Amino acid sequence: EDQVTQSPEALRLQEGESSSLNCSYTVSGLRGLFWYRQDPGKGPEFLFTLYSAGEEKEKERLKATLTKKESFLHITAPKPEDSATYLCAVHGYGQNFVFGPGTRLSVLP
Amino acid sequence: EPEVTQTPSHQVTQMGQEVILRCVPISNHLYFYWYRQILGQKVEFLVSFYNNEISEKSEIFDDQFSVERPDGSNFTLKIRSTKLEDSAMYFCASSERGPPPYEQYFGPGTRLTVT
Secondary structure: OOOEEOOOOOEEEEEEOEEEEEEEOOOOOOEEEEEEEEEOOOOOOOEEOOOOOEEEEOOOOOEEEOOOOOOEEEEEEOOOOOEEEEEEEEEEOOOOEEEOOOEEEEEEE | OOOEEEOEEEEEEEOOOOOEEEEEOOOOOOEEEEEEEEEOOOOEEEEEEEOEEEEEEEEOOOOEEEEEOOOOOOOEEEEOOEEEEEEEHEEEEEEEOOOOOOEEEEEOOEEEEEE
């Protein structure tokens, strides 16, 4: 059975304090790993798709990396507007999309 | 910028009633999805739809649920005989390409409250 876990559950950072969020997954064959951002009361907003171990993608202050068992979302010099819940989701061959529980990020000014 | 829209934003219904949740995907997208998120819980996949048929569905998507693309723009989720535990946010999503995984764009959601 596919499983996706995320850590930490919640993270508070000072503005400018870089950190990383973790997504650990087990899947029989990975088709893709997704990162989304979700603001309260809204739908998830697509950030990245990663397909294979070693792949990296960047967007503004965010960088996503992928290994065979986990993905990291690195946040460099975060700003208060980066505060949100960050969701990881996995799609495996012959499996449905499975979302993790998310990491609630708060960036304090 | 094109976006996925959903109506209504909030639906209140009584247990046992049928509800239809509506979505207008991004116009050139070919793959459509429904997800739900019970308050405080994970986003859960319900179903994917391509070329007028279901591509994948989860265990949650049982005979109580059905999807339809009644015309060239709308994509609907019907829930028959609603239960209290169906109360959740329901998100529609669409993607330009497929089969998955390609980036999916989510709508703002419909909050369903079953009383």
